[in-house]
Amino acid sequence: MLKINQDGLNNLWPVRSNDSHKGSYGRILIVAGNDQYGGAGILSSSAAVYAGGGLVTLATDKTNFTAVRSTLAEVMLLDFLDFDALKAALKKSTGVVIGPGLGTNATSLKILKFVLDHVQPQTPLVIDGSAIDLIATHQIQVDHPQTIFTPHQMEWQRLSGIKIVDQNPSLNQRAVDRLKAMVVLKHYETEIYAPHTDFRQIMAGNPGMATGGSGDALTGVIIALVNQVDSLALGVTLGTFLHSYTADQIYQKEAVVLPHRLIRRLPFTLKQLQKNKLL
Numbered sequence: 001m002l003k004i005n006q007d008g009l010n011n012l013w014p015v016r017s018n019d020s021h022k023g024s025y026g027r028i029l030i031v032a033g034n035d036q037y038g039g040a041g042i043l044s045s046s047a048a049v050y051a052g053g054g055l056v057t058l059a060t061d062k063t064n065f066t067a068v069r070s071t072l073a074e075v076m077l078l079d080f081l082d083f084d085a086l087k088a089a090l091k092k093s094t095g096v097v098i099g100p101g102l103g104t105n106a107t108s109l110k111i112l113k114f115v116l117d118h119v120q121p122q123t124p125l126v127i128d129g130s131a132i133d134l135i136a137t138h139q140i141q142v143d144h145p146q147t148i149f150t151p152h153q154m155e156w157q158r159l160s161g162i163k164i165v166d167q168n169p170s171l172n173q174r175a176v177d178r179l180k181a182m183v184v185l186k187h188y189e190t191e192i193y194a195p196h197t198d199f200r201q202i203m204a205g206n207p208g209m210a211t212g213g214s215g216d217a218l219t220g221v222i223i224a225l226v227n228q229v230d231s232l233a234l235g236v237t238l239g240t241f242l243h244s245y246t247a248d249q250i251y252q253k254e255a256v257v258l259p260h261r262l263i264r265r266l267p268f269t270l271k272q273l274q275k276n277k278l279l
């Protein structure tokens, strides 16, 4: 097991070059938020924007459009039932998130299957929340080579078949090898697994994060960081650490880490972590 702390990541934070432009930091598509869980789409897409994603599009239920526009002018919008537009967006995306607040009904399943069928093979794909539940329930085989699952313990139980009480690194690793995908297993000191590789443990995070929406925000942070470095494993590690580290800063002064406050703080902590690199 490799413990991940601030010192270990010091030289690895992405720094923007003078001749870069928005396209240099990813075309990110977030497919999230049905009519009940619109907030999940807002949290995921705003986290992607605040963590430095270059161009972020949210494909969501149409009922969420006004709320998204009034909270987050930087995000572009798509109706997640407009499959022509979704197909075009998937074609040009350099990072995709599917699942936060997607729901688990027949429409949610149709959208998930469409995304799995049309995402480009080279594009990193974060699968979270409802999408994990749908994959487990309907026993969907995910063959996408650049997949990152981000389950909490119950979602991991559904996906892997390992009961929460039985979850341990050796059983988790075996399930990850079978899945052939990265897994960010979320809890206190979150673990990051990749097939046939020693797992990493994030030495940051706190119980102030135990509030609805923290994991939705994580998906956006991960996909944004994956779009700012060359390696998938490094991007996932940096994103997961940045999320928990930012939460720890807030928790020093506030008893609850509200996800939207964590998100607003991301550019500040990212700058702090970059500065260590430049020292």
Ligand SMILES: NC(=O)C1=CN([C@@H]2O[C@H](COP(=O)(O)OP(=O)(O)OC[C@H]3O[C@@H](n4cnc5c(N)ncnc54)[C@H](OP(=O)(O)O)[C@@H]3O)[C@@H](O)[C@H]2O)[C@@H](O)CC1
Pocket (backbone or CB within 6 Å): 036, 037, 038, 039, 040, 041, 099, 100, 101, 102, 103, 128, 129, 130, 131, 133, 152, 153, 154, 155, 164, 186, 187, 212, 213, 214, 215, 216
């Ligand atoms: N603002 C929004 O729009 C929000 C939208 N959201 C979206 O809602 C969708 C459903 O996601 P979900 O996580 O709320 O529900 P589900 O997958 O059924 O899990 C809960 C069950 O698992 C159990 N459990 C055991 N261990 C656990 C653990 N470590 N962490 C968590 N749970 C654990 C837990 O046990 P209990 O609480 O009963 O003790 C309970 O029985 C999903 O798409 C998500 O993105 C949310 O993000 C909220 C904000």
Ligand SMILES: Nc1ncnc2c1ncn2[C@@H]1O[C@H](COP(=O)(O)OP(=O)(O)O)[C@@H](O)[C@H]1O
Pocket (backbone or CB within 6 Å): 129, 151, 152, 186, 187, 188, 189, 190, 205, 206, 207, 208, 209, 210, 211, 212, 213, 214, 215, 216, 217, 218
């Ligand atoms: N007690 C805790 N200590 C540290 N981190 C926690 C704790 N409880 C929750 N978290 C973090 O909060 C997030 C919760 O994710 P998730 O359950 O998917 O939330 P949601 O679906 O409501 O957005 C994860 O990043 C997890 O690591």
Ligand SMILES: [Mg+2]
Pocket (backbone or CB within 6 Å): 128, 129, 152, 215, 216
């Ligand atoms: Mg979640």
